[in-house]
Amino acid sequence: MSAISATFRSLSVPNYRIWFAGALVSNTGTWMQRTAQDWIVLTQLSNDSAIAMGVVMALQFGPQVLLLPVTGLAADRFDRRKLLMTTQAAQGLLALGLGLLTLAGIVQLWHVYLFALLLGVASAFDAPARQTFVGDLVGADLLGNAVALNSASFNSARLIGPAVSGILMAIVGAGWVFVINAVTFIAVLFSLSQMKVELLRRQGEPAGRRPDDSSAETGGLIGGFRYLASRRDLVAIMTMIFLVGTFGLNFPIFTATMANTVFHKGAGEYGLLTSMMAVGSLAGALLSAQRDKPRRQLLIIAGAAFGLGCLVAALSPGYIFYGVMLAFVGAATQTFTTTANGIVQMTSDPAVRGRVMAIYMAIFQGGTVIGAPIVGWVADAFGPRWAVGVGSAAGFAAAGLGLAYLLHGRHRTDSHPAECAPGQVSRCSPRAAEPAHR
Numbered sequence: 001m002s003a004i005s006a007t008f009r010s011l012s013v014p015n016y017r018i019w020f021a022g023a024l025v026s027n028t029g030t031w032m033q034r035t036a037q038d039w040i041v042l043t044q045l046s047n048d049s050a051i052a053m054g055v056v057m058a059l060q061f062g063p064q065v066l067l068l069p070v071t072g073l074a075a076d077r078f079d080r081r082k083l084l085m086t087t088q089a090a091q092g093l094l095a096l097g098l099g100l101l102t103l104a105g106i107v108q109l110w111h112v113y114l115f116a117l118l119l120g121v122a123s124a125f126d127a128p129a130r131q132t133f134v135g136d137l138v139g140a141d142l143l144g145n146a147v148a149l150n151s152a153s154f155n156s157a158r159l160i161g162p163a164v165s166g167i168l169m170a171i172v173g174a175g176w177v178f179v180i181n182a183v184t185f186i187a188v189l190f191s192l193s194q195m196k197v198e199l200l201r202r203q204g205e206p207a208g209r210r211p212d213d214s215s216a217e218t219g220g221l222i223g224g225f226r227y228l229a230s231r232r233d234l235v236a237i238m239t240m241i242f243l244v245g246t247f248g249l250n251f252p253i254f255t256a257t258m259a260n261t262v263f264h265k266g267a268g269e270y271g272l273l274t275s276m277m278a279v280g281s282l283a284g285a286l287l288s289a290q291r292d293k294p295r296r297q298l299l300i301i302a303g304a305a306f307g308l309g310c311l312v313a314a315l316s317p318g319y320i321f322y323g324v325m326l327a328f329v330g331a332a333t334q335t336f337t338t339t340a341n342g343i344v345q346m347t348s349d350p351a352v353r354g355r356v357m358a359i360y361m362a363i364f365q366g367g368t369v370i371g372a373p374i375v376g377w378v379a380d381a382f383g384p385r386w387a388v389g390v391g392s393a394a395g396f397a398a399a400g401l402g403l404a405y406l407l408h409g410r411h412r413t414d415s416h417p418a419e420c421a422p423g424q425v426s427r428c429s430p431r432a433a434e435p436a437h438r
Contacts, residue, residue: 007289010146015195016137022191024153026088029184031161033095035274036169036177037112038252039267040102042260045109050257050387052109054376056116057252061368063120064127064361072224072358075128076351080136081200085192087126092185094119099178107175127365128358135345135353136200144342148289151338155285155330158278166271224355227348234347234356236405237296237340238363240303240398244336246367247394248306250375251277254313254391255326257384263319276323280330285338287331294342300402302336307395314388332395337364 010016038053046052064071074083098115101107138146168177228234255277259270288294309329316322341360348356379387 007145007286008149010138010142010149013138013142015199016134016142016146018191018194019133019137020149020153022188023150024157025187026184027154027157028161028164029095029157029181031158031274032165032168032177033098033181034252035162035165035271036174037098037116038256039169039270040107040174041109041112042256043267045107045112048260050253050376050379050384051373052376053253053256054250054372054374056112057250057372058369059113060116060120060123061365061372063117063124064365065369067121067124068358068362071124071362072128072355074125075132075354075358077354080129080133081192081195081197083129084126084133085189087122087129088185088188088192090122091119091126092182092189094122095178095185096182099175099182102173102175102178123365124362127361128354131341131345131357131361132354135350140346140350144291144293144346145289147342147345148285148291148338151334151341152282152285152289155278155281155334159275159282162271162274162278164271166268169267169271223352224359227352228356228359231347233296233405234344236401237299237343238360240299240402241337241340241360242363242367243394243398243401244303244306244333245364246371247375248310248391248398249333250368250372250387250391251326253372253375253379254384254388257379257387258322259319262384263322265319269319273319273323273326277326277330280327280332281334282330284331284334288335288338288342293346294339296343296402296406299336299339299343300399300406302332302339303395303399303402305332305395306336307392307397307399310388310392310395314385314392336398 011020037056041053041056042048042050094115098107098111101111134146134150135143165177168180228238251274255273256270259265259273263269306329309325309332313322313325313329316325344356344360345353375387375390378390
Protein backbone atom coordinates (compact mmCIF):
# COMPACT_ATOMS: atom_id res chain seq x y z
CA MET A 1 0.00 0.00 0.00
CA SER A 2 1.43 3.41 -0.98
CA ALA A 3 1.95 6.14 1.62
CA ILE A 4 -0.91 8.18 0.13
CA SER A 5 -3.41 5.32 0.09
CA ALA A 6 -2.35 4.33 3.62
CA THR A 7 -2.90 7.88 4.84
CA PHE A 8 -6.45 8.13 3.48
CA ARG A 9 -7.59 4.51 3.85
CA SER A 10 -10.58 5.38 6.08
CA LEU A 11 -12.11 7.32 3.18
CA SER A 12 -12.85 3.95 1.55
CA VAL A 13 -15.77 3.68 4.01
CA PRO A 14 -18.83 5.44 2.44
CA ASN A 15 -20.28 6.77 5.70
CA TYR A 16 -16.91 8.15 6.77
CA ARG A 17 -16.49 9.96 3.44
CA ILE A 18 -19.84 11.68 3.96
CA TRP A 19 -18.94 12.62 7.52
CA PHE A 20 -15.47 13.87 6.54
CA ALA A 21 -16.83 16.22 3.85
CA GLY A 22 -19.53 17.72 6.07
CA ALA A 23 -17.18 18.13 9.01
CA LEU A 24 -14.58 19.90 6.87
CA VAL A 25 -17.07 22.58 5.84
CA SER A 26 -18.41 23.02 9.37
CA ASN A 27 -14.94 23.09 10.95
CA THR A 28 -13.91 25.85 8.55
CA GLY A 29 -16.82 27.97 9.73
CA THR A 30 -16.01 27.20 13.36
CA TRP A 31 -12.43 28.44 12.95
CA MET A 32 -13.70 31.55 11.20
CA GLN A 33 -15.91 32.31 14.21
CA ARG A 34 -13.20 31.57 16.78
CA THR A 35 -10.84 33.99 15.09
CA ALA A 36 -13.44 36.75 14.79
CA GLN A 37 -14.71 36.25 18.33
CA ASP A 38 -11.24 36.39 19.90
CA TRP A 39 -10.34 39.49 17.91
CA ILE A 40 -13.44 41.53 18.76
CA VAL A 41 -13.15 40.60 22.45
CA LEU A 42 -9.53 41.74 22.54
CA THR A 43 -9.73 44.86 20.36
CA GLN A 44 -13.35 46.09 20.51
CA LEU A 45 -15.08 44.89 23.68
CA SER A 46 -12.40 44.79 26.39
CA ASN A 47 -9.69 47.39 25.75
CA ASP A 48 -6.98 44.85 24.83
CA SER A 49 -7.62 42.59 27.84
CA ALA A 50 -6.09 39.13 27.59
CA ILE A 51 -7.93 38.26 30.80
CA ALA A 52 -11.25 38.82 29.02
CA MET A 53 -10.15 36.37 26.32
CA GLY A 54 -9.24 33.90 29.04
CA VAL A 55 -12.70 34.25 30.59
CA VAL A 56 -14.35 33.55 27.22
CA MET A 57 -12.25 30.41 26.80
CA ALA A 58 -12.98 29.29 30.37
CA LEU A 59 -16.74 29.72 29.88
CA GLN A 60 -16.62 27.89 26.57
CA PHE A 61 -14.72 24.88 27.91
CA GLY A 62 -15.87 24.83 31.56
CA PRO A 63 -19.04 22.79 30.87
CA GLN A 64 -16.79 19.92 29.70
CA VAL A 65 -15.94 19.46 33.39
CA LEU A 66 -19.22 20.42 35.03
CA LEU A 67 -21.34 18.15 32.82
CA LEU A 68 -18.87 15.26 32.76
CA PRO A 69 -21.12 12.79 34.65
CA VAL A 70 -23.83 12.98 31.98
CA THR A 71 -22.08 13.79 28.69
CA GLY A 72 -20.05 10.60 28.50
CA LEU A 73 -23.02 8.51 29.58
CA ALA A 74 -25.11 10.11 26.84
CA ALA A 75 -22.48 9.13 24.27
CA ASP A 76 -22.59 5.52 25.50
CA ARG A 77 -26.36 5.23 25.94
CA PHE A 78 -28.02 7.18 23.13
CA ASP A 79 -27.99 7.08 19.35
CA ARG A 80 -24.81 9.03 18.63
CA ARG A 81 -25.90 10.14 15.17
CA LYS A 82 -29.10 11.71 16.52
CA LEU A 83 -27.24 13.22 19.47
CA LEU A 84 -24.76 14.85 17.08
CA MET A 85 -27.56 16.24 14.94
CA THR A 86 -28.98 17.92 18.06
CA THR A 87 -25.69 19.37 19.29
CA GLN A 88 -24.60 20.56 15.84
CA ALA A 89 -27.95 22.29 15.25
CA ALA A 90 -27.68 24.00 18.65
CA GLN A 91 -24.20 25.30 17.85
CA GLY A 92 -25.41 26.65 14.51
CA LEU A 93 -28.26 28.55 16.16
CA LEU A 94 -25.91 30.05 18.73
CA ALA A 95 -23.57 31.26 15.98
CA LEU A 96 -26.54 32.86 14.22
CA GLY A 97 -27.68 34.59 17.41
CA LEU A 98 -24.26 36.12 18.11
CA GLY A 99 -23.99 37.16 14.47
CA LEU A 100 -27.32 38.99 14.54
CA LEU A 101 -26.36 40.85 17.74
CA THR A 102 -23.06 41.90 16.18
CA LEU A 103 -24.64 43.01 12.90
CA ALA A 104 -27.19 45.06 14.87
CA GLY A 105 -24.30 46.86 16.59
CA ILE A 106 -25.51 46.01 20.10
CA VAL A 107 -23.14 43.20 21.04
CA GLN A 108 -21.44 43.62 24.41
CA LEU A 109 -18.83 41.62 26.27
CA TRP A 110 -21.40 39.93 28.48
CA HIS A 111 -23.22 38.74 25.36
CA VAL A 112 -20.06 36.98 24.21
CA TYR A 113 -19.65 35.48 27.69
CA LEU A 114 -23.22 34.14 27.60
CA PHE A 115 -22.94 32.67 24.11
CA ALA A 116 -19.56 31.13 25.00
CA LEU A 117 -21.17 29.40 28.00
CA LEU A 118 -24.12 28.10 25.97
CA LEU A 119 -21.78 26.92 23.23
CA GLY A 120 -19.76 25.16 25.89
CA VAL A 121 -22.83 23.24 27.05
CA ALA A 122 -23.60 22.10 23.49
CA SER A 123 -19.96 21.20 22.89
CA ALA A 124 -19.78 19.22 26.14
CA PHE A 125 -22.37 16.78 24.77
CA ASP A 126 -20.99 16.97 21.24
CA ALA A 127 -17.33 16.15 21.92
CA PRO A 128 -17.49 12.60 23.41
CA ALA A 129 -20.25 11.60 20.98
CA ARG A 130 -18.22 12.92 18.03
CA GLN A 131 -15.02 11.22 19.19
CA THR A 132 -16.64 7.80 19.70
CA PHE A 133 -18.84 8.10 16.59
CA VAL A 134 -15.70 7.66 14.50
CA GLY A 135 -15.48 4.04 15.68
CA ASP A 136 -19.11 3.49 14.65
CA LEU A 137 -18.25 4.72 11.16
CA VAL A 138 -15.10 2.75 10.42
CA GLY A 139 -14.74 -0.05 12.97
CA ALA A 140 -11.79 -0.95 15.17
CA ASP A 141 -9.29 -1.73 12.39
CA LEU A 142 -9.40 1.78 10.91
CA LEU A 143 -10.00 3.70 14.14
CA GLY A 144 -6.46 5.06 14.51
CA ASN A 145 -6.37 6.25 10.91
CA ALA A 146 -9.84 7.81 11.15
CA VAL A 147 -8.90 9.72 14.33
CA ALA A 148 -5.86 11.14 12.54
CA LEU A 149 -7.90 12.07 9.45
CA ASN A 150 -10.42 13.83 11.68
CA SER A 151 -7.53 15.90 13.00
CA ALA A 152 -6.39 16.57 9.44
CA SER A 153 -9.89 17.81 8.58
CA PHE A 154 -9.94 20.01 11.68
CA ASN A 155 -6.56 21.51 10.84
CA SER A 156 -7.33 21.95 7.16
CA ALA A 157 -10.21 24.10 8.36
CA ARG A 158 -7.85 25.80 10.78
CA LEU A 159 -5.60 26.62 7.85
CA ILE A 160 -8.39 28.17 5.78
CA GLY A 161 -10.80 29.57 8.36
CA PRO A 162 -8.68 32.13 10.24
CA ALA A 163 -7.21 33.62 7.06
CA VAL A 164 -10.67 33.96 5.48
CA SER A 165 -12.01 35.35 8.76
CA GLY A 166 -9.31 38.02 8.91
CA ILE A 167 -10.11 39.12 5.36
CA LEU A 168 -13.87 39.16 5.96
CA MET A 169 -13.51 41.09 9.21
CA ALA A 170 -11.54 43.75 7.36
CA ILE A 171 -14.17 43.94 4.58
CA VAL A 172 -17.62 43.28 6.10
CA GLY A 173 -17.04 42.90 9.84
CA ALA A 174 -17.20 40.09 12.41
CA GLY A 175 -21.00 39.82 12.38
CA TRP A 176 -21.09 38.29 8.92
CA VAL A 177 -18.36 35.84 9.91
CA PHE A 178 -20.63 34.51 12.67
CA VAL A 179 -23.59 34.24 10.29
CA ILE A 180 -21.49 32.37 7.71
CA ASN A 181 -20.42 29.94 10.43
CA ALA A 182 -24.08 29.29 11.25
CA VAL A 183 -24.73 28.40 7.61
CA THR A 184 -21.82 25.94 7.50
CA PHE A 185 -23.51 23.73 10.11
CA ILE A 186 -26.02 22.79 7.42
CA ALA A 187 -23.24 20.77 5.76
CA VAL A 188 -22.60 18.49 8.74
CA LEU A 189 -26.32 18.12 9.45
CA PHE A 190 -26.86 17.10 5.84
CA SER A 191 -24.01 14.57 6.02
CA LEU A 192 -25.49 12.99 9.16
CA SER A 193 -28.90 12.75 7.55
CA GLN A 194 -27.50 11.06 4.43
CA MET A 195 -25.63 8.25 6.17
CA LYS A 196 -26.62 4.62 5.71
CA VAL A 197 -27.68 3.83 9.27
CA GLU A 198 -27.54 0.07 8.69
CA LEU A 199 -23.78 0.33 8.09
CA LEU A 200 -23.04 1.99 11.42
CA ARG A 201 -21.30 -0.37 13.85
CA ARG A 202 -21.59 0.59 17.50
CA GLN A 203 -18.35 -0.67 19.01
CA GLY A 204 -18.61 -3.04 21.94
CA GLU A 205 -22.40 -3.26 21.91
CA PRO A 206 -23.82 -6.77 22.31
CA ALA A 207 -26.32 -7.96 19.71
CA GLY A 208 -29.83 -6.76 20.37
CA ARG A 209 -28.86 -4.16 22.92
CA ARG A 210 -30.57 -0.80 22.70
CA PRO A 211 -28.38 2.36 22.65
CA ASP A 212 -30.24 3.68 25.69
CA ASP A 213 -30.01 0.43 27.68
CA SER A 214 -28.82 1.38 31.17
CA SER A 215 -27.62 -2.10 32.14
CA ALA A 216 -25.60 -2.12 35.32
CA GLU A 217 -22.89 -4.27 33.71
CA THR A 218 -21.14 -1.20 32.31
CA GLY A 219 -20.98 0.51 35.69
CA GLY A 220 -23.46 3.36 35.16
CA LEU A 221 -22.24 6.90 35.75
CA ILE A 222 -19.11 5.85 37.62
CA GLY A 223 -18.12 3.12 35.17
CA GLY A 224 -15.70 5.37 33.31
CA PHE A 225 -14.01 6.57 36.50
CA ARG A 226 -13.73 3.03 37.90
CA TYR A 227 -12.27 1.77 34.66
CA LEU A 228 -9.84 4.66 34.38
CA ALA A 229 -8.66 4.12 37.97
CA SER A 230 -7.57 0.62 36.94
CA ARG A 231 -5.51 1.96 34.02
CA ARG A 232 -2.38 3.70 35.27
CA ASP A 233 -1.16 4.09 31.70
CA LEU A 234 -4.24 6.11 30.75
CA VAL A 235 -4.01 8.17 33.93
CA ALA A 236 -0.44 9.13 32.95
CA ILE A 237 -1.55 10.13 29.44
CA MET A 238 -4.46 12.19 30.74
CA THR A 239 -2.18 13.97 33.19
CA MET A 240 0.10 14.87 30.28
CA ILE A 241 -2.93 16.12 28.36
CA PHE A 242 -3.99 18.19 31.38
CA LEU A 243 -0.62 19.93 31.57
CA VAL A 244 -0.43 20.81 27.88
CA GLY A 245 -4.15 21.49 27.45
CA THR A 246 -4.37 23.72 30.52
CA PHE A 247 -1.24 25.84 30.19
CA GLY A 248 -0.02 25.24 26.63
CA LEU A 249 -2.97 25.21 24.26
CA ASN A 250 -4.02 28.81 24.82
CA PHE A 251 -2.98 30.00 21.39
CA PRO A 252 -5.92 32.38 20.90
CA ILE A 253 -4.40 34.34 23.81
CA PHE A 254 -0.77 33.79 22.77
CA THR A 255 -1.25 34.72 19.13
CA ALA A 256 -3.73 37.59 19.54
CA THR A 257 -1.63 39.33 22.19
CA MET A 258 1.63 38.77 20.32
CA ALA A 259 0.11 40.09 17.09
CA ASN A 260 -1.57 43.09 18.71
CA THR A 261 0.78 44.28 21.44
CA VAL A 262 4.22 42.90 20.46
CA PHE A 263 4.23 43.06 16.66
CA HIS A 264 1.48 45.75 16.33
CA LYS A 265 -0.44 43.94 13.58
CA GLY A 266 -4.11 43.99 12.59
CA ALA A 267 -6.89 41.43 12.19
CA GLY A 268 -5.63 40.14 8.83
CA GLU A 269 -2.13 39.45 10.12
CA TYR A 270 -3.59 37.81 13.24
CA GLY A 271 -5.66 35.45 11.08
CA LEU A 272 -2.59 34.65 9.02
CA LEU A 273 -0.64 33.64 12.13
CA THR A 274 -3.36 31.18 13.10
CA SER A 275 -3.30 29.75 9.58
CA MET A 276 0.48 29.39 9.71
CA MET A 277 0.14 27.31 12.85
CA ALA A 278 -2.48 25.22 11.05
CA VAL A 279 0.03 24.42 8.28
CA GLY A 280 2.17 22.59 10.81
CA SER A 281 -0.86 21.02 12.49
CA LEU A 282 -2.12 19.64 9.19
CA ALA A 283 1.29 18.16 8.42
CA GLY A 284 1.36 16.54 11.85
CA ALA A 285 -2.12 15.07 11.38
CA LEU A 286 -1.32 13.60 7.96
CA LEU A 287 1.88 12.02 9.27
CA SER A 288 -0.10 10.54 12.16
CA ALA A 289 -2.60 9.07 9.68
CA GLN A 290 0.20 7.01 8.08
CA ARG A 291 0.96 5.19 11.34
CA ASP A 292 -0.90 1.97 12.07
CA LYS A 293 -0.84 2.47 15.84
CA PRO A 294 0.03 5.42 18.09
CA ARG A 295 3.08 4.95 20.30
CA ARG A 296 3.79 6.30 23.76
CA GLN A 297 7.39 7.10 22.90
CA LEU A 298 6.17 9.46 20.18
CA LEU A 299 3.87 11.16 22.71
CA ILE A 300 6.88 11.99 24.88
CA ILE A 301 8.93 13.29 21.95
CA ALA A 302 6.02 15.45 20.76
CA GLY A 303 5.58 16.93 24.26
CA ALA A 304 9.25 17.90 24.39
CA ALA A 305 9.09 19.34 20.86
CA PHE A 306 6.06 21.41 21.88
CA GLY A 307 7.96 22.83 24.86
CA LEU A 308 10.99 23.66 22.72
CA GLY A 309 8.88 25.25 19.97
CA CYS A 310 7.03 27.47 22.45
CA LEU A 311 10.31 28.52 24.06
CA VAL A 312 11.80 29.64 20.74
CA ALA A 313 8.49 31.30 19.74
CA ALA A 314 8.50 33.29 22.99
CA LEU A 315 11.93 34.66 22.04
CA SER A 316 10.97 35.46 18.43
CA PRO A 317 12.57 38.70 17.18
CA GLY A 318 9.84 39.45 14.64
CA TYR A 319 6.44 38.63 13.19
CA ILE A 320 7.63 36.32 10.38
CA PHE A 321 9.94 34.30 12.64
CA TYR A 322 7.11 33.89 15.13
CA GLY A 323 4.83 32.63 12.36
CA VAL A 324 7.42 30.07 11.24
CA MET A 325 7.77 28.81 14.79
CA LEU A 326 4.00 28.53 15.08
CA ALA A 327 4.09 26.05 12.18
CA PHE A 328 6.62 23.94 14.09
CA VAL A 329 4.57 24.17 17.27
CA GLY A 330 1.47 23.22 15.31
CA ALA A 331 3.10 20.01 14.06
CA ALA A 332 4.23 19.11 17.57
CA THR A 333 0.82 19.91 19.03
CA GLN A 334 -1.03 17.80 16.51
CA THR A 335 1.32 14.85 16.91
CA PHE A 336 0.92 15.06 20.69
CA THR A 337 -2.89 15.32 20.76
CA THR A 338 -3.56 12.83 17.95
CA THR A 339 -1.26 10.25 19.52
CA ALA A 340 -2.87 10.68 22.95
CA ASN A 341 -6.39 10.50 21.50
CA GLY A 342 -5.55 7.38 19.49
CA ILE A 343 -4.00 5.54 22.44
CA VAL A 344 -6.94 6.32 24.72
CA GLN A 345 -9.55 5.22 22.18
CA MET A 346 -7.75 2.14 20.87
CA THR A 347 -6.88 0.72 24.29
CA SER A 348 -10.16 1.47 26.08
CA ASP A 349 -12.94 -1.06 26.58
CA PRO A 350 -15.53 -0.22 23.87
CA ALA A 351 -18.39 -0.64 26.37
CA VAL A 352 -17.20 2.37 28.36
CA ARG A 353 -15.32 4.28 25.66
CA GLY A 354 -17.82 7.15 25.54
CA ARG A 355 -17.34 7.87 29.24
CA VAL A 356 -13.58 7.55 28.99
CA MET A 357 -13.53 9.99 26.08
CA ALA A 358 -15.77 12.39 28.01
CA ILE A 359 -13.21 12.36 30.81
CA TYR A 360 -10.45 12.84 28.23
CA MET A 361 -12.21 15.80 26.60
CA ALA A 362 -13.06 17.33 29.99
CA ILE A 363 -9.38 17.20 30.95
CA PHE A 364 -8.19 18.32 27.52
CA GLN A 365 -10.56 21.25 27.07
CA GLY A 366 -11.87 21.75 30.59
CA GLY A 367 -8.40 22.55 31.86
CA THR A 368 -8.81 25.82 29.97
CA VAL A 369 -11.09 26.95 32.81
CA ILE A 370 -7.98 27.03 34.98
CA GLY A 371 -5.28 27.81 32.46
CA ALA A 372 -6.76 30.49 30.20
CA PRO A 373 -7.38 33.11 32.93
CA ILE A 374 -3.93 32.41 34.40
CA VAL A 375 -2.20 32.71 31.04
CA GLY A 376 -4.25 35.83 30.28
CA TRP A 377 -3.13 37.38 33.56
CA VAL A 378 0.50 36.53 32.81
CA ALA A 379 0.17 38.17 29.38
CA ASP A 380 -1.34 41.33 30.89
CA ALA A 381 1.03 41.53 33.86
CA PHE A 382 4.35 40.43 32.36
CA GLY A 383 3.81 40.48 28.60
CA PRO A 384 2.77 37.96 25.93
CA ARG A 385 6.24 36.44 25.64
CA TRP A 386 6.06 35.24 29.26
CA ALA A 387 2.63 33.74 28.59
CA VAL A 388 4.05 31.68 25.72
CA GLY A 389 6.84 30.67 28.10
CA VAL A 390 4.22 29.15 30.40
CA GLY A 391 3.17 26.94 27.50
CA SER A 392 6.79 25.91 27.00
CA ALA A 393 7.10 24.82 30.62
CA ALA A 394 3.90 22.77 30.30
CA GLY A 395 5.29 20.87 27.30
CA PHE A 396 8.54 20.00 29.05
CA ALA A 397 6.66 18.95 32.21
CA ALA A 398 4.38 16.64 30.21
CA ALA A 399 7.34 15.05 28.43
CA GLY A 400 9.09 14.50 31.75
CA LEU A 401 6.02 12.85 33.25
CA GLY A 402 5.61 10.56 30.25
CA LEU A 403 9.26 9.54 30.38
CA ALA A 404 9.02 8.80 34.11
CA TYR A 405 6.03 6.52 33.53
CA LEU A 406 7.69 4.76 30.60
CA LEU A 407 10.81 4.07 32.66
CA HIS A 408 9.15 3.17 35.96
CA GLY A 409 5.36 3.07 36.09
CA ARG A 410 4.82 0.57 33.27
CA HIS A 411 6.89 -2.08 35.08
CA ARG A 412 4.61 -2.27 38.11
CA THR A 413 2.52 -5.40 38.46
CA ASP A 414 -1.26 -5.23 38.41
CA SER A 415 -3.65 -6.94 40.77
CA HIS A 416 -6.52 -7.22 38.28
CA PRO A 417 -7.34 -10.37 36.31
CA ALA A 418 -5.86 -10.45 32.81
CA GLU A 419 -9.16 -10.19 31.00
CA CYS A 420 -10.77 -7.19 29.35
CA ALA A 421 -14.16 -8.06 27.92
CA PRO A 422 -16.88 -5.52 27.11
CA GLY A 423 -19.15 -5.13 30.11
CA GLN A 424 -16.39 -6.01 32.62
CA VAL A 425 -14.97 -2.54 32.89
CA SER A 426 -14.61 -2.60 36.67
CA ARG A 427 -12.47 -5.76 36.49
CA CYS A 428 -10.49 -5.04 33.33
CA SER A 429 -6.73 -5.48 33.56
CA PRO A 430 -4.56 -2.64 32.26
CA ARG A 431 -2.06 -5.18 30.97
CA ALA A 432 -4.68 -6.90 28.85
CA ALA A 433 -5.88 -3.60 27.40
CA GLU A 434 -2.49 -2.20 26.47
CA PRO A 435 -1.25 -2.93 22.93
CA ALA A 436 1.57 -5.39 22.40
CA HIS A 437 3.77 -2.89 20.55
CA ARG A 438 4.65 -1.02 23.74
